[in-house]
Amino acid sequence: MSEIPPVRKIIHVDMDAFYASVEQMDHPELKGKPIAVGGSEKRGVVSAASYEARKFGVKSAMSGIQAIRNCPELIFVKPRFDRYHEISKKIRTIFYDYTDLVEPLSLDEAYLDVTNNKKGNPSASLLAKEIRERILKEVGLTASAGISINKFIAKVASDYNKPNGQKTITPEEVHEFLEKLDIRKFYGVGKVTAEKMYQLGIFTGKDLKSKSIEYLEAHFGKSGIHYYNIVRGIDKSEVKPNRVRKSLAAEHTFNENLSSEIFMLERLDQIANEVSKRLNKSKVAGKTLSLKIKYSDFTLQTRSKTLHYYISDKSLIFETAKDLLFQEKLNNSVRLLGISISNLNTETKKILEQKSISVQLKFGF
Incomplete structure (x- = not known):
């Protein structure tokens, strides 16, 4: 008789408008007001927007110009970012009080496997509330x-009762x-893929589930297998x-377009210095350097x-970037x-994976 595989208890924690919320916390005069972190009225891109700004359609990756049009x-x-890193570390310290199986996705979100947790609490929902x-x-x-029972569903569920809420999928x-879920809500299905699915008559999880694996592979390649599995709750x-960490980067959007090589080199020197500081802080180094150039026509x-x-x-990073610029x-x-x-040299290090070997007979949500 085969062993019953454990039913996992996964929590996905996602901070609410993290960058913007930190700024509103540190600067009380900004509370209740529409703010955008990053960008400017003339240049740059919005990194994060407060919920007050989101009501006007302001969102991350939006140009500063468009953002101010939406919300004057x-x-x-x-x-x-130093402050955001500081806050993120405090939050992760709390996570580790509950489990060592913490997978950070970014500064403001992480997965926690609490199947076997340090509190001995069988309820993942109560643990999430306490955290x-x-x-x-x-x-x-x-x-x-x-x-929920896996990372995919937990990720989707965390977006359901935002801000300051939670949702459990037993x-x-x-x-x-999953059958009732709008295809746009499926984590990993972007705007382009969603449009393609619409054209194929796939609007909900139920529509997606009705398609065979052969059909999905024919239209979406290897991703078809992924879609076939996730709509069935398999992850x-x-x-x-x-x-x-696969890479480390820094970039600057300038207040005025640069056409002078002297000014470009000055900015490149600053960026190289920033990248070097981040590498040394993380105690890593890398072999491949990529230079990103965005022109005035975007x-x-x-x-x-x-x-x-x-x-x-820093000097080696700058010289290599300069060679690429010219x-x-x-x-x-x-x-x-x-x-x-x-x-990075981290990719050569052996990664020890921790696996749960106990059998969990009851999910205990």
């Missing part, structure tokens, strides 16, 4: 959470929940606490070079420059 009263705030209450009390920010509710990916170009050795020193003639004046370092 919008207040732009310069990002403070959110502690974040509010000890850090001063609200968080939302999704709780094993018995999984199939009905075997584990919460990996040893996620390895066209994007990337130039890369792989070295025979790892670098983290590798070929620039197409236009430049509005953004960025440097990323990949092929």
Whole structure:
């Protein structure tokens, strides 16, 4: 007789408008007001928007110009990433009080596997509630959470009762929940894929579930297998606490377009210094340097070079980026420059995966 596989209890915690909420917490005069972190009235891109700004359609990745059109009263705030990192560490410290199986996705969200947790609490829902209450009390920010049997469903669920809420999808509710779900709500289905699905008559999880694996592979390639599985609640990916950073980057959008090479080199030197600080802080180095160039007409170009050795020193990063900048003639004046370092030495380190071997007979939500 085969062993019954454990039913996992996964929590996805997602901070509410994290960057903007930190700024409103640190600057009480901004509370209740529409703010955008990053960008400006003339240049740049919005990194995060407060819920007050989101009511006007302001969202991340939107240009500063469009954001101010949507919300003339919008207040732009310069990002403070050191502060966001500081707050993020405090939040993760709380996570580790409950489980060592924590997989950060970014500064403001993470997966927690609480199947076997440090509190000995069989209810993942109660644990999520307690974690959110502690974040509010000890850090001063609200968080939302999704709780279910795998990472995919937990991720989708965390967006349901935002802000400052949570949603649990029990094993018995999984199939009905996924069948009713709008295809746009499926994590990993972007705007382009959603449009393609619409054209094929796929609007809900039920529509997606009706398609054979052969049909989905024919229309979506290898992703078809993924869609076939997730709509059936199948996601075997584990919460990996040893996620390895793949790259590290920094970029600057300029207040005025740059056409002078002297000014470009000055900015490139600053960016190289920032990247070097981040590499050394993370105690990593990389072999591949990529230079990102966005022109005044918004066209994007990337130039890369792989070295025979790892670098983290600012001067080496700058010299390599400079070589790439002058590798070929620039197409236009430049509005953004960025440097990323990949092929990091962390990828050569052995990753120890922690796996649960106990059998969980009751989900205990």
